[in-house]
Amino acid sequence: MTTLPADAAPAWDEVERLAALRGYGVLDTEPEKAFDDIAQLAARICDAPIALVSLLDKERQWFKAEVGLGVRETPLSTSFCAHALLQETGMVIPDAIKDPRFDCNPLVTGEPHLRFYAGRLLTTPNGLPLGTLCVLDTEPRPEGLTDLQAMALETLAGQVMTQLELRRALRQRDESEDTTRRALAASDYIGAWDWDVVADRVAADERFAIMYGVDPALAVAGAPISTFMGHVHSEDTPRLQAEIQAAMDGDGTFVSEYRVAPPGQALRWILARGQVYFDREGAPVRFAGVSVDVTTRKQKDADLAAIASRLSESEARFRVLADAMPQMIWATTPTGFHDYYNARWYEFTGVPVGSTDGEGWNDMFHPDDQERAWERWRHSLATGDPYEIEYRLKHHSGVYRWTLGRAMPLRDETGEIVRWFGTCTDIDELKKLEQGRELVSQELSHRIKNIFAVVSALVALSARQYPEARAFAASLRTRINALARAHEFVRPHTETSRTTVGATTLHSFLTDLFTAYADETGAARVRVTGDDAVFDDQAATSVALLFHELATNAAKYGALSTREGRVELDTRRDGDRFILTWTETGGPPVEGPPTRGGFGSSLATLSVEGQLGGRLTRDWRAEGLRIVADLPATALSRRRAAEKQENRL
Amino acid sequence: MSARILIIEDEALVAMELRFVLEDLGYEIAGVCATAKAALDAVRETEVDLALVDIHLSDGATGIELGRRLGQEMGVTVLFMTANPGMVRDGVAGTIGVLSKPTDERAVQTAVDYALRRRQGQPVQYAPPGLQLFG
Numbered sequence: 001m002t003t004l005p006a007d008a009a010p011a012w013d014e015v016e017r018l019a020a021l022r023g024y025g026v027l028d029t030e031p032e033k034a035f036d037d038i039a040q041l042a043a044r045i046c047d048a049p050i051a052l053v054s055l056l057d058k059e060r061q062w063f064k065a066e067v068g069l070g071v072r073e074t075p076l077s078t079s080f081c082a083h084a085l086l087q088e089t090g091m092v093i094p095d096a097i098k099d100p101r102f103d104c105n106p107l108v109t110g111e112p113h114l115r116f117y118a119g120r121l122l123t124t125p126n127g128l129p130l131g132t133l134c135v136l137d138t139e140p141r142p143e144g145l146t147d148l149q150a151m152a153l154e155t156l157a158g159q160v161m162t163q164l165e166l167r168r169a170l171r172q173r174d175e176s177e178d179t180t181r182r183a184l185a186a187s188d189y190i191g192a193w194d195w196d197v198v199a200d201r202v203a204a205d206e207r208f209a210i211m212y213g214v215d216p217a218l219a220v221a222g223a224p225i226s227t228f229m230g231h232v233h234s235e236d237t238p239r240l241q242a243e244i245q246a247a248m249d250g251d252g253t254f255v256s257e258y259r260v261a262p263p264g265q266a267l268r269w270i271l272a273r274g275q276v277y278f279d280r281e282g283a284p285v286r287f288a289g290v291s292v293d294v295t296t297r298k299q300k301d302a303d304l305a306a307i308a309s310r311l312s313e314s315e316a317r318f319r320v321l322a323d324a325m326p327q328m329i330w331a332t333t334p335t336g337f338h339d340y341y342n343a344r345w346y347e348f349t350g351v352p353v354g355s356t357d358g359e360g361w362n363d364m365f366h367p368d369d370q371e372r373a374w375e376r377w378r379h380s381l382a383t384g385d386p387y388e389i390e391y392r393l394k395h396h397s398g399v400y401r402w403t404l405g406r407a408m409p410l411r412d413e414t415g416e417i418v419r420w421f422g423t424c425t426d427i428d429e430l431k432k433l434e435q436g437r438e439l440v441s442q443e444l445s446h447r448i449k450n451i452f453a454v455v456s457a458l459v460a461l462s463a464r465q466y467p468e469a470r471a472f473a474a475s476l477r478t479r480i481n482a483l484a485r486a487h488e489f490v491r492p493h494t495e496t497s498r499t500t501v502g503a504t505t506l507h508s509f510l511t512d513l514f515t516a517y518a519d520e521t522g523a524a525r526v527r528v529t530g531d532d533a534v535f536d537d538q539a540a541t542s543v544a545l546l547f548h549e550l551a552t553n554a555a556k557y558g559a560l561s562t563r564e565g566r567v568e569l570d571t572r573r574d575g576d577r578f579i580l581t582w583t584e585t586g587g588p589p590v591e592g593p594p595t596r597g598g599f600g601s602s603l604a605t606l607s608v609e610g611q612l613g614g615r616l617t618r619d620w621r622a623e624g625l626r627i628v629a630d631l632p633a634t635a636l637s638r639r640r641a642a643e644k645q646e647n648r649l
Numbered sequence: 650m651s652a653r654i655l656i657i658e659d660e661a662l663v664a665m666e667l668r669f670v671l672e673d674l675g676y677e678i679a680g681v682c683a684t685a686k687a688a689l690d691a692v693r694e695t696e697v698d699l700a701l702v703d704i705h706l707s708d709g710a711t712g713i714e715l716g717r718r719l720g721q722e723m724g725v726t727v728l729f730m731t732a733n734p735g736m737v738r739d740g741v742a743g744t745i746g747v748l749s750k751p752t753d754e755r756a757v758q759t760a761v762d763y764a765l766r767r768r769q770g771q772p773v774q775y776a777p778p779g780l781q782l783f784g
Binding site for chain 1: 663665666705732749750751752754756776
């Protein structure tokens with residue numbers, strides 16, 4: 001039984017050694033001629049019946065090549081070589097029986113009765129022993145190996161390592177090629193080529209051949225480069241040739257995109273990458289690489305380019321249109337960031353292009369309008385309601401001009417706002433006209449009122465010369481004043497004048513008219529109730545004169561002539577009629593209708609029945625006079641009624 | 650001594666009639682002016698207790714500012730007399746109120762009486778009809 005001495009300390013790490021052995025991928029492989037030849041030669045030169053290329057595994061020794069033994073492996077325990085590993089270079093055992101290490105070894109004591117051993121270590125370049133090249137004999141050799149035999153064994157051991165190295169390199173290369181092949185096989189669109197420049201022979205795989213429309217058998221066997229170049233698109237050929245030449249003249253890196261037109265097939269776009277290899281003189285000898293079919297990608301790129309081009313065309317058209325329009329046009333992102341203004345805007349404002357982007361637009365507004373505009377814009381952004389506002393915009397000349405700003409949102413298929421488009425229209429002229437109209441209207445009104453005042457004054461002045469005419473003049477003046485008052489309520493009003501006058505309705509006019517009859521505390525003595533109405537200029541005279549007369553008479557003879565007297569004036573709409581009821585109470589007792597009709601009563605009747613087309617009735621009740629004026633509902637606003645009629649026709 | 654009243658009105662006939670009415674009532678007329686400037690000059694030159702101011706004068710709608718100045722800065726009691734009472738709807742600082750033109754004698758009499766009483770600090774119980782008081 002051979003045992004390794006307990007105190008033996010190897011200079012290497014067993015785990016490392018085994019790993020290195022595994023790395024050669026040689027264990028349990030088939031015999032190979034190179035190794036068999038070495039074993040044969042060793043046996044011959046050493047004149048030994050047994051020669052082994054022995055590799056020491058964990059539990060066994062395994063023979064890559066063996067001569068004369070008949071087995072491929074033996075257990076480690078009986079191994080001579082295990083001991084050899086512990087020695088520097090080689091081990092020679094002249095007679096095993098006489099060696100205490102081996103005298104009990106079954107291979108010595110029994111078959112095949114081994115007596116002589118000579119082995120040479122097989123070590124990796126790193127110094128890790130893998131096993132031995134050894135020869136064994138059944139006869140002892142006290143003198144050991146001859147010098148020649150020892151030299152031969154040493155040389156042949158070196159050869160074994162060389163072979164193992166080569167085998168390993170080849171194996172690695174095959175593996176990597178295998179990986180590459182598998183990778184290429186996984187993708188349909190990549191082909192590989194290898195061009196022997198000197199011999200002008202391109203070897204390429206099937207995929208490459210198919211891509212280029214070349215018979216795969218031809219490609220695999222190897223064909224001149226012209227076979228493949230022939231199918232490159234004629235427009236791209238010169239450029240491709242130039243790029244190949246550039247790679248060969250330069251550092252050897254090659255990238256190119258070109259079209260191939262295989263006969264009978266669709267055009268393909270190819271992206272090729274490769275590397276040129278040079279000999280010691282710098283001449284190109286080999287050019288290898290891969291080609292990728294990028295037709296789809298190219299198509300997508302082309303589609304994208306077409307879309308982008310159409311978009312930019314459409315954008316260009318929009319801008320041309322926008323710049324041609326007389327209005328200022330602007331656009332914002334959904335969050336209200338202004339990112340576009342047309343030429344008109346910049347012409348009007350005179351600001352540098354881009355300076356009002358974002359929120360700079362607000363600074364162009366009149367300070368008094370800025371807050372109002374912000375609030376309106378924010379509302380539109382939040383709700384999607386169309387934006388509309390009149391404001392003053394700063395013109396490049398320095399003045400502010402009235403402008404109408406409007407904007408609408410643009411929505412996508414889901415209803416989301418994707419853009420706001422807006423316009424600014426210069427309405428300064430219009431506004432001025434409006435203001436002018438307002439002034440004219442005010443002027444007119446003022447003049448009319450003035451005329452009444454002048455006439456009234458004239459009457460008074462004229463009457464001074466005729467004392468007997470005083471009462472007449474006074475009475476006349478009050479009627480004129482009533483007319484003047486009525487006309488203030490009916491003159492055409494604009495926004496501004498309406499606010500200074502207040503409501504221009506029947507009730508407000510009446511209330512104003514009757515303030516002259518208020519009591520000492522200022523409380524009204526004529527109470528106006530019921531449905532209000534609007535009255536126009538055609539009815540103004542009649543309304544004024546009617547109520548003036550009623551009040552004047554009441555003040556002279558009726559309820560308004562006493563402190564406690566009161567009048568209820570109720571106005572009511574009833575179907576197509578408008579009824580006004582004047583009821584006096586608390587005045588002096590009524591004795592019945594007057595014997596003579598006064599001019600005032602005639603005026604009232606004339607107004608109601610003539611001008612307004614209604615009916616006037618007087619009821620001389622004992623507790624107080626009651627007068628009812630029954631008018632057609634349209635009587636007070638005949639003009640408007642006529643307009644309505646016209647519109648309906 | 651009777652109160653001295655300044656009439657500020659650009660319509661000559663209206664001013665003349667008003668003048669007669671006031672003189673009949675026993676008041677003294679300090680002057681008749683058609684522009685704000687003339688009115689200010691008059692007040693500087695002579696004593697004025699009460700001014701009856703029209704809003705629209707020869708030199709434009711200068712009556713409002715004139716009334717304010719006369720009332721606040723020059724110690725004159727001011728009553729507006731105008732066909733556009735709406736223009737002073739919110740009142741004018743330093744002035745008493747506004748009469749709507751066309752007026753009648755009674756309205757003028759009671760309004761002037763009221764204004765002069767106020768000037769003298771006499772308590773007044775009622776506001777005359779037709780006179781819209783400020784404040």
